[in-house]
Amino acid sequence: MSRLGGxxxxxxxxxxxxxxxxxxxxxxxxTVGATSDEDKLQIRQQERTIDxxxxxxxxxxxxxxxxxxxxxxxxxxxxxxxxxxxxxxxxVVAFNGAALIILGTTAxxxxxQASRGLDLRYAQNANVVxxxxxxxxxYLVIVLTMGPFALMGKALEQGVTDVAGxxxxxxxxxxxxxxxxxxxxxxxxxxxxxxxxxxxxxxVAVGHGVQRxxxxxxxxxxxxxxxxxxxxxxxxxxxxxxPLMPHQSGALFxxxxxxxxxxxxxxxxxxxxxxxxxxVKPQGAxxxxxxxxxxxxxxxxxxxxxxxxxxxxxxxxGYLFLxxxxxxxxxxxxxxxxxxxxxxxx
Numbered sequence: 001m002s003r004l005g006g007x008x009x010x011x012x013x014x015x016x017x018x019x020x021x022x023x024x025x026x027x028x029x030x031t032v033g034a035t036s037d038e039d040k041l042q043i044r045q046q047e048r049t050i051d052x053x054x055x056x057x058x059x060x061x062x063x064x065x066x067x068x069x070x071x072x073x074x075x076x077x078x079x080x081x082x083x084x085x086x087x088x089x090x091x092v093v094a095f096n097g098a099a100l101i102i103l104g105t106t107a108x109x110x111x112x113q114a115s116r117g118l119d120l121r122y123a124q125n126a127n128v129v130x131x132x133x134x135x136x137x138x139y140l141v142i143v144l145t146m147g148p149f150a151l152m153g154k155a156l157e158q159g160v161t162d163v164a165g166x167x168x169x170x171x172x173x174x175x176x177x178x179x180x181x182x183x184x185x186x187x188x189x190x191x192x193x194x195x196x197x198x199x200x201x202x203x204v205a206v207g208h209g210v211q212r213x214x215x216x217x218x219x220x221x222x223x224x225x226x227x228x229x230x231x232x233x234x235x236x237x238x239x240x241x242x243p244l245m246p247h248q249s250g251a252l253f254x255x256x257x258x259x260x261x262x263x264x265x266x267x268x269x270x271x272x273x274x275x276x277x278x279x280v281k282p283q284g285a286x287x288x289x290x291x292x293x294x295x296x297x298x299x300x301x302x303x304x305x306x307x308x309x310x311x312x313x314x315x316x317x318g319y320l321f322l323x324x325x326x327x328x329x330x331x332x333x334x335x336x337x338x339x340x341x342x343x344x345x346x
Contacts, residue, residue, distance in 0.1 A: 046122055053139065054115045060146045061111050068103055068153035072096060075158045091246045096156065098259040099169050103152050105266045106176070110149075113269075114142045116277040121199040121207070131198040137190050141183045148176035164345040165245030170229070170258060171335065177222050181322060184215045188315070206276060209291075209299030212314040213272070219321035221265045226328040226335075228257055233344075235333045242345035 075096070079086070118138065122130050154160070155168035188211070196204045230236065232243035232254040243254035272292035274280070282289045291299060303312040329335045 047119070050115075050118045050122060053118065057111060057115060057142055060143070061107060061149075064107060064146060064149045064153050065104075066153075067150060068100065068156055071153065071156035071158070072100065078158060089246070091252055094252065095161075095166055095246055095255055098255055099152075099156055099166060102173065102259060102262045102266075103149070103156075105263065106173075107149050109266055109270045110145065113273060113277050114145075118142075120203045120277075129198060131194045134190055134194045134198055137186070141187075145176070145179060145183075148172050148179055151175070164342050165242055165248075165251070166255065167242060167244045167341060167345040170244050171338075173262065174222065174225065174329070174335075177218050177225075181215065181218055181222070184211055184218075187211060206289075206291075206299055209295060209301065210273065210276060212298040212301065212312065212318075213295050214269075215318040216314055216321070217265070217268055219318040219325065221261065223321045223325035223328070225258070225261055226325045226333065228254070228261070229335075230328050230333045232257070233333065240344050242341070245345050 121138065122135070151172035152169055155166070155172050160168055191208075199207070229243065232250055234241050241250070242248055243251050244258075245251055272295045275283075275289055275291050276295075280289075284290050290296070298314055301312070301314065303310045305311070334340065
């Protein structure tokens, strides 16, 4: 072979290998692009699934608000069409207004956090494969919570408030808090059984911190509220009174206490969770998200091991307050005896 032929052969080989290199690079880029597109499609499908569930939740919440609005509208209509001089009972108006604000703010916060919670758990990462029973649990928690909310709306009907004042509204609100605490306890078992690998890894640490915070906050609120009702109702005496019937002794004061505590609970629920459930940009110097300091400590908290078991001290504190609250409600106040309290409030 001549030198010219050898050079031509080497040039041809170099071109071939160069083309193969370019082709390989192109194939690699196409493959990566396809994977990226598949991930985007997977996330999009997950988002659509969560959106469909959120539409169902929105419909359920609209029913709750419709029941409450219909109850108040019936009271206004009855007042307007009743013959004779019109005298506005401002204490009754204050009771209804406080109840509406409690119901509206509590339901709005719950719906927002429940909806965003599903997004953060399941709709952020294409590699997340939800566990069937774990996802069903998260779904049922939101649906079943509509029960106490619907009861709160129904408790504002005139036929109910005329007979027992706002006792049923108060009971429905405390049932809502108790139900939420029960779901948090079951949620702890859910994570123990199914683990955290079936939810978005970006939300695991934050999710555990939020659950610790909710459990402590709601347990403390329930204990303070139960103690307040115990004192206001005279349950420590032989003669009980209904602190939720307008115009009874101390009823207006207790309703304002109930209103203040419930709204404060909502504020402590919503404000610290803003950076968790609203998609704001990270504010940390290293690109990490920053949270309210007590919540941040609960997010970063590492439970110590005692006798080989992982013991979460914030949860222990929550359980102590919950046990104290249940003791006050059921042993001292006897709120479980609904016929008794209906007679007292009648």
